[in-house]
Each structure stands twice: as structure tokens, then as C-alpha cells.
Amino acid sequence: MEALGRHILVELYNCDNEKINDVAYIESSMLAATRASGATIISHNFHKFSPHGVSGVVVIAESHVSIHSWPEYNYAAIDIFTCGDTIDPMIIRDTLKKDFQAETISSREIKRGMIKPKAGKKLLHKPQQQILEK
Amino acid sequence: MEALGRHILVELYNCDNEKINDVAYIESSMLAATRASGATIISHNFHKFSPHGVSGVVVIAESHVSIHSWPEYNYAAIDIFTCGDTIDPMIIRDTLKKDFQAETISSREIKRGMIKPKAGKKLLHKPQQQILEK
Numbered sequence: 153m154e155a156l157g158r159h160i161l162v163e164l165y166n167c168d169n170e171k172i173n174d175v176a177y178i179e180s181s182m183l184a185a186t187r188a189s190g191a192t193i194i195s196h197n198f199h200k201f202s203p204h205g206v207s208g209v210v211v212i213a214e215s216h217v218s219i220h221s222w223p224e225y226n227y228a229a230i231d232i233f234t235c236g237d238t239i240d241p242m243i244i245r246d247t248l249k250k251d252f253q254a255e256t257i258s259s260r261e262i263k264r265g266m267i268k269p270k271a272g273k274k275l276l277h278k279p280q281q282q283i284l285e286k
Numbered sequence: 287m288e289a290l291g292r293h294i295l296v297e298l299y300n301c302d303n304e305k306i307n308d309v310a311y312i313e314s315s316m317l318a319a320t321r322a323s324g325a326t327i328i329s330h331n332f333h334k335f336s337p338h339g340v341s342g343v344v345v346i347a348e349s350h351v352s353i354h355s356w357p358e359y360n361y362a363a364i365d366i367f368t369c370g371d372t373i374d375p376m377i378i379r380d381t382l383k384k385d386f387q388a389e390t391i392s393s394r395e396i397k398r399g400m401i402k403p404k405a406g407k408k409l410l411h412k413p414q415q416q417i418l419e420k
Binding site for chain 2: 156163207215216260262265
């Protein structure tokens with residue numbers, strides 16, 4: 153059995169609450185971190201809530217990167233779901249931890265899609281594909 | 287300690303491969319399931335890949351719902367990340383399992399954002415907030 157995807161669930165605690173409430177800063181940081189990992193960005197959406205909190209998702213050819221922040225608790229939840237082995241999700245995790253000045257991090261990795269490839273075949277991942285429609 | 291969010295990671299195996307390759311069907315199914323759960327939809331993006339596969343994310347006021355499908359393996363990965371207790375993520379999971387005709391399902395729940403509320407205070411979730419910017 154092989155996994156189609158790697159999913160890194162990251163809890164960032166004791167973040168700088170102004171940084172994780174700044175939608176422009178978060179968007180810029182998430183896009184730069186995602187590009188640095190080698191991922192191909194397809195679309196992105198970021199939203200600011202009132203009185204505080206930001207949600208954002210970057211859809212990548214290799215799956216997605218998301219954030220939900222609770223500045224009132226100095227906390228942000230990050231998900232980095234990737235497939236294929238051409239990109240390094242840990243670059244995204246470590247960049248965001250630094251950008252949001254998180255003092256405490258909890259990170260776990262979950263394998264997604266356990267598939268048994270046919271004899272002599274390799275598991276295929278989306279990075280080898282083309283984007284057909286947006 | 288209390289959790290800010292519930293994250294349901296769902297693996298749908300042995301799905302109907304035409305259904306999980308049909309971006310319009312997936313979008314319609316995901317939006318209907320999300321509405322049925324009681325969630326508030328903020329934005330949504332769905333993409334079809336060539337030769338096959340769909341990625342999509344629905345950002346909700348209560349976090350997000352996402353899908354990545356590999357029709358060639360009859361497999362779809364679903365994430366349902368919610369906060370607050372006004373919506374039922376299991377409605378989304380069960381609706382998508384049925385719509386994609388998954389024969390096998392694996393589902394696990396992970397608590398996100400373990401916070402200690404201040405004495406006498408309740409943990410606040412995003413559903414009580416307003417959307418400020420899109």
C-alpha cells in the first residue's frame with residue numbers, strides 16, 4: 153500500500169496576534185511560502201472576519217494549503233495537503249511558523265489515500281497532470 | 287482545555303469514477319451538502335485536471351470543506367473543518383459518501399486548537415462573527 157497524499161496538520165500557538173489578524177500579511181506570507189515549497193498555485197481566497205480572524209485557502213496542483221486564525225487566542229490552524237514528491241510541505245510549515253512568530257508548534261502528518269498500485273506500476277500523482285478548467 | 291475546531295478527515299474508496307471526475311456534479315454536491323449541514327458559505331473554487339481529477343474548496347464561516355479526487359483510483363479525500371457547535375459535519379460526510387457512491391469509507395476526527403478558556407469564559411468561535419471583507 154502506498155499513500156497518494158501527505159497531510160500536515162499544524163497548530164501554531166502563541167502567535168503574534170496582529171500578524172494573524174492581518175489578511176494582507178497572511179495572504180502574502182502563505183503565497184510566498186507555497187511558492188517556496190515548489191508547489192503550483194491554481195487559485196487562492198482569503199477572508200477577514202469581524203471583529204477578528206482570517207480564513208484562507210490556496211489551491212495548488214498538488215492539493216491545498218489552508219489557514220484559519222483566531223487572533224483572540226493567538227492561534228492559527230494550518231493544513232498542508234500535498235501529493236507527489238516534488239514539493240516539500242515542511243518549507244511551508246516552517247515559513248509560516250516564523251512569519252506568524254509562533255512560540256509553540258504542534259505538527260502531525262497523516263497519510264491520505266492508501267492505494268495498492270498494480271504490479272509493476274507506480275502511483276500517479278496530480279503534479280504530472282494539466283489543469284483543464286478553472 | 288477545549289478545542290476550537292473539529293476536523294473530520296474522510297477517505298472515500300471505491301467511488302463511482304465518473305462521478306468523482308465530474309467537476310459540475312462535485313461542485314453541486316459539495317455545496318448542497320455544506321448548506322444542509324447548516325454552514326455559511328463564503329466562497330468556493332473547483333478545478334478539473336487533465337486527464338482526470340478534481341480539486342475543490344468551499345470556505346465557510348466555520349472554516350472549510352475540501353475535496354481532492356483521483357478517479358483513476360476511485361478515491362476521493364474529503365476534509366471537513368468546522369468550529370462552533372451549530373453545524374453538523376457528519377451530514378456533509380454522509381451526503382458525499384452517498385453522492386459519490388463510495389463503497390468504503392474511512393473517517394477520523396482530530397481536535398484542532400486546544401485552548402484553555404479564561405475562568406468563567408466560554409470559548410468563542412467564528413460563527414458569532416461577521417464577514418468583513420471578501
